Amino acid sequence: MNRLEKLRKELENHQVDALLITNPYNRRYMTGFTGTSGAAIVSKNDAVFITDFRYTEQAKKQVKNFRIIQQEASILKEVAKIVDEWKIKTLAFEKDHVTYGEYEAYQKQLNVELVPLSGLIEKIRLIKTDEEIKIIKVACEIADAAFSHILTFIKPGVTELEVSNELEFFMRKQGATSSSFDTIVASGLRSALPHGVATDKVIEKGDFVTLDFGAVYNGYVSDITRTIAVGQPSAKLVEMYNVVLEAQLLALEKIGPGMTGIEADKIARDFLTEKGYGEAFGHSTGHGIGLEVHEGPALSFRSEQVLEPNMVVTVEPGVYLPGIGGVRIEDDIVITGTGNERLTHSDKELIIL
Amino acid sequence: MNRLEKLRKELENHQVDALLITNPYNRRYMTGFTGTSGAAIVSKNDAVFITDFRYTEQAKKQVKNFRIIQQEASILKEVAKIVDEWKIKTLAFEKDHVTYGEYEAYQKQLNVELVPLSGLIEKIRLIKTDEEIKIIKVACEIADAAFSHILTFIKPGVTELEVSNELEFFMRKQGATSSSFDTIVASGLRSALPHGVATDKVIEKGDFVTLDFGAVYNGYVSDITRTIAVGQPSAKLVEMYNVVLEAQLLALEKIGPGMTGIEADKIARDFLTEKGYGEAFGHSTGHGIGLEVHEGPALSFRSEQVLEPNMVVTVEPGVYLPGIGGVRIEDDIVITGTGNERLTHSDKELIIL
Ligand SMILES: [Mn+2]
Ligand SMILES: [Mn+2]
Numbered sequence: 001m002n003r004l005e006k007l008r009k010e011l012e013n014h015q016v017d018a019l020l021i022t023n024p025y026n027r028r029y030m031t032g033f034t035g036t037s038g039a040a041i042v043s044k045n046d047a048v049f050i051t052d053f054r055y056t057e058q059a060k061k062q063v064k065n066f067r068i069i070q071q072e073a074s075i076l077k078e079v080a081k082i083v084d085e086w087k088i089k090t091l092a093f094e095k096d097h098v099t100y101g102e103y104e105a106y107q108k109q110l111n112v113e114l115v116p117l118s119g120l121i122e123k124i125r126l127i128k129t130d131e132e133i134k135i136i137k138v139a140c141e142i143a144d145a146a147f148s149h150i151l152t153f154i155k156p157g158v159t160e161l162e163v164s165n166e167l168e169f170f171m172r173k174q175g176a177t178s179s180s181f182d183t184i185v186a187s188g189l190r191s192a193l194p195h196g197v198a199t200d201k202v203i204e205k206g207d208f209v210t211l212d213f214g215a216v217y218n219g220y221v222s223d224i225t226r227t228i229a230v231g232q233p234s235a236k237l238v239e240m241y242n243v244v245l246e247a248q249l250l251a252l253e254k255i256g257p258g259m260t261g262i263e264a265d266k267i268a269r270d271f272l273t274e275k276g277y278g279e280a281f282g283h284s285t286g287h288g289i290g291l292e293v294h295e296g297p298a299l300s301f302r303s304e305q306v307l308e309p310n311m312v313v314t315v316e317p318g319v320y321l322p323g324i325g326g327v328r329i330e331d332d333i334v335i336t337g338t339g340n341e342r343l344t345h346s347d348k349e350l351i352i353l
Numbered sequence: 354m355n356r357l358e359k360l361r362k363e364l365e366n367h368q369v370d371a372l373l374i375t376n377p378y379n380r381r382y383m384t385g386f387t388g389t390s391g392a393a394i395v396s397k398n399d400a401v402f403i404t405d406f407r408y409t410e411q412a413k414k415q416v417k418n419f420r421i422i423q424q425e426a427s428i429l430k431e432v433a434k435i436v437d438e439w440k441i442k443t444l445a446f447e448k449d450h451v452t453y454g455e456y457e458a459y460q461k462q463l464n465v466e467l468v469p470l471s472g473l474i475e476k477i478r479l480i481k482t483d484e485e486i487k488i489i490k491v492a493c494e495i496a497d498a499a500f501s502h503i504l505t506f507i508k509p510g511v512t513e514l515e516v517s518n519e520l521e522f523f524m525r526k527q528g529a530t531s532s533s534f535d536t537i538v539a540s541g542l543r544s545a546l547p548h549g550v551a552t553d554k555v556i557e558k559g560d561f562v563t564l565d566f567g568a569v570y571n572g573y574v575s576d577i578t579r580t581i582a583v584g585q586p587s588a589k590l591v592e593m594y595n596v597v598l599e600a601q602l603l604a605l606e607k608i609g610p611g612m613t614g615i616e617a618d619k620i621a622r623d624f625l626t627e628k629g630y631g632e633a634f635g636h637s638t639g640h641g642i643g644l645e646v647h648e649g650p651a652l653s654f655r656s657e658q659v660l661e662p663n664m665v666v667t668v669e670p671g672v673y674l675p676g677i678g679g680v681r682i683e684d685d686i687v688i689t690g691t692g693n694e695r696l697t698h699s700d701k702e703l704i705i706l
Contacts, residue, residue: 054548095454100446100469103453116453165525172518195407282406 003030003124004065007042010120016092018043019120020079023097025291026121028219032062039075040066041082041091050078076109083112092117126288126296127310132220133334136289136312139222140332140343142174142215147226147346154353156205156230160185163211164198171215180214180221180293191227191326194283194318205231208241208325214293221293223314224344225330228351237327240277240319241350244327247271247317248348251285252331255315256339261303268317269301280319288313289332311335312343356383356477357418360395363473369445371396372473373432376450378644379474381572385415392428393419394435394444403431429462436465445470479641479649480663485573486687489642489665492575493685493696495527495568500579500699507706509558509583513538516564517551524568533567533574533646544580545679547636547671558584561594561678567646574646576667577697578683581704590680593630593672594703597680600624600670601701604638605684608668609692614656621670622654633672641666642685664688665696 001009007030011019021027021040031040031049035058038051049066051059056070071078083091093106095116106114128136149170154163164183171179186196188207196210203209212225227241247268255264265285272281284300289312297305299313307313313335318328329348333340354362360383364372374380374393384393384402388411391404402419404412409423424431436444446459448469459467481489502523507516517536524532539549541560549563556562560583567576580594600621608617618638625634637653642665650658652666660666666688671681682701686693 054546093453095457096452098453099449100451100453100456101448101471103456104448104469116457118454165522168525169518169522172521193407 004042004047006124007121008044010123011042011044011092014092014115014117014120016090016115016117017088018086018090019092019094019117021094021121022102023094023121026094026097026125029121029125029291031066032064033059034062034219035059039079041079043086043088046086048082050075076105080109080111083110088112090115092120094118094120122296125290126305127308128290128312128334129310132290133310133312135218135220136222136332136334137343139176139180139215139217139220140224142171142176142217143213143222143224144344144346145174146170146213146215147211147224150211151228151351151353154203154209154228154230156203158203160187160190160198160201160203163203163209164213167211167213174215176215176217178216180216180223184210184212184225186210186326187230189323189325192320192322192324194320194326194328203230206233207231208233208237208327210326210328212328212330219291221289221291222332222344223289223293223330224332224346225316225318225328226346226348226351227327227329228353230353232352237325238350240321240325240327243272243275243277244317244319244329245348245350248315248329248331251315251317252333252340252342255299255307255313255333255335257307257309257335257337259307261297261299261305261307262301264299264307265301265303268315272317272319277319280321281317282320283318286314286316286330307335309335309337357395357400359477360474361397363476364395364397364445367445367468367470367473369443369468369470370441371439371443372445372447372470374447374474375455376447376474379447379450379478382474382478382644384419385417386412387415387572388412392432394432396439396441399439401435403428429458433462433464436463441465443468445473447471447473475649478643479658480661481643481665481687482663485643486663486665488571488573489575489685489687490696492529492533492568492570492573493577495524495529495570496566496575496577497697497699498527499523499566499568500564500577503564504581504704504706507556507562507581507583509556512553512555513540513543513551514553516556516562517566520564520566527568529568529570531569533569533576537563537565537578539563539679540583542676542678545673545675545677547673547679547681556583559586560584561586561590561680563679563681565681565683572644574642574644575685575697576642576646576683577685577699578669578671578681579699579701579704580680580682581706583706585705590678591703593674593678593680596625596628596630597670597672597682598701598703601668601682601684604668604670605686605693605695608652608660608666608686608688610660610662610688610690612660614650614652614658614660615654617652617660618654618656621668625670625672630672633674634670635673636671639667639669660688662688662690
């Protein structure tokens with residue numbers, strides 16, 4: 001089934017006549033349109049894409065299987081026309097994206113029963129096509145190359161921000177549109193912060209440095225983390241490093257199809273708990289990546305989603321001890337028929353610069 | 354009046370007991386918090402800021418005048434407690450930011466009358482403090498420096514994307530966090546696209562190149578456009594350039610306090626219409642900038658907002674002729690007691706590289 005067919009099956013399941021697609025990721029996924037303004041409507045038999053004069057040329061090139069409408073006034077007025085034309089009785093909208101203010105406007109201007117729904121297209125996005133996986137592989141290659149490069153750049157005296165900028169510059173020169181999120185460069189005691197976005201802190205001898213970054217390539221992202229040492233680290237930090245590495249390798253070895261997110265999360269978590277670091281591992285093991293850097297499926301203690309072939313996820317256990325430091329190691333993998341295939345390949349033995 | 358006092362006046366005007374602040378720009382504006390997760394509630398007599406364990410240290414440093422609460426479970430559960438504790442009867446929420454899905458959760462979990470409101474804090478943000486203007490000036494200086502720099506980089510054979518990346522790298526090295534939006538580099542026939550985000554097109558001799566970009570500095574943005582020529586341009590392009598330049602200088606000369614957005618927009622528009630380019634000027638003259646790259650007040654044919662001292666806006670007339678090319682010239686200004694002060698200072702005489 002192609003994407004439109006899958007979506008139509010979802011419309012049937014939810015007993016609605018049509019879906020109004022406004023979330024930019026879902027819009028891109030369904031239509032191929034990469035511009036920043038537009039909406040799509042999909043019903044059982046029809047599919048239109050509405051955009052303004054700035055983007056109609058682009059839409060004609062990118063959008064297949066949808067009739068393209070150039071909006072005269074607002075997008076919403078075109079939606080209203082379609083609702084009447086197609087005799088839509090129940091129109092679903094993306095309730096995790098549409099604001100309450102937009103909903104009010106829908107109520108006022110659309111002669112239809114509005115049905116707030118969640119996750120219809122996100123569910124289809126869970127399973128990547130081979131074409132999507134190819135693109136994600138390139139995003140991963142760019143991140144791997146950036147990691148190799150940054151090892152030649154990091155030394156005592158450079159700031160976290162300089163490292164973050166250098167990663168950005170390098171990845172863009174390799175064809176990335178941008179970083180896939182605000183790059184984390186957390187050095188020294190800051191490495192104990194799971195979300196330590198780069199600051200003007202100077203990297204010093206003896207620091208652990210956690211680098212968490214990724215590239216956007218052709219709309220798809222990568223997400224990789226490595227922790228390295230600048231100068232000889234303390235014995236405690238080395239111990240932490242090795243236990244996280246073991247946990248991550250164990251998870252990579254075991255994660256595969258048929259397992260729930262809870263089961264996938266438990267692998268590294270149980271190991272770290274056994275080693276006395278359960279409390280220090282305060283986040284989940286991983287998350288899906290694709291058009292977004294955080295999408296389904298989650299590898300977390302709450303996720304009953306079963307892993308299936310062609311899902312792409314991160315595997316990123318970490319331990320964080322305030323006042324001492326932290327370690328996280330993250331790879332991207334694609335679930336296969338029998339286990340998983342690694343998409344990021346950067347070295348994981350402790351690197352001491 | 355400080356920001357909290359101004360907001361409390363708005364609560365009174367709208368006859369609500371409290372406002373739940375979740376829009377990240379408004380949250381930052383009201384609290385000073387620069388992290389990515391948190392919510393604030395402001396009532397007549399109280400003000401709290403709720404965030405999770407990752408951000409409480411940061412919040413303690415940044416957030417003044419608000420009691421800081423570290424959430425135990427979800428933010429919404431803390432909001433529910435506050436609603437009960439403060440005996441709030443009517444709670445306003447930011448309807449242009451809150452999704453319909455979040456609204457449903459509010460309805461389920463909050464024992465209060467919900468009031469969807471729009472633009473309360475945005476209205477306060479219209480008038481910049483001297484401190485904010487100082488920061489915007491730095492963002493403008495970075496953009497000016499980047500324009501000077503890029504003139505040494507552009508030559509026939511480089512691609513638009515290389516130019517865009519070089520602007521990005523240069524501005525970050527000057528202290529910018531990032532570009533303030535996807536940089537527009539529109540060369541040759543592409544210069545007729547008002548929104549021509551950089552592509553892999555190679556810049557050629559005879560091309561007009563429109564560069565529209567800006568820096569984020571300390572949370573605030575700049576936004577500047579210059580059109581330059583690479584090699585001798587055609588007589589028609591030169592004519593277009595001069596008419597846009599005249600229109601822009603005229604607008605800069607006349608825009609000042611007491612004028613509506615409509616009146617400010619009319620200056621360049623009437624001039625261009627008189628010169629036969631009215632149809633070719635398909636967008637509005639300008640928009641406010643601050644924490645966001647598009648905020649109030651608009652300088653457009655629809656905006657009845659009266660300009661006041663310390664508002665910061667762009668002035669950016671342009672003309673676009675499909676099949677020929679386009680020109681736009683944009684500066685940032687702050688409205689003063691008597692007129693305006695320019696914040697961007699890059700050359701505007703036609704530059705031929
Ligand atoms: Mn991750
Ligand atoms: Mn602008």
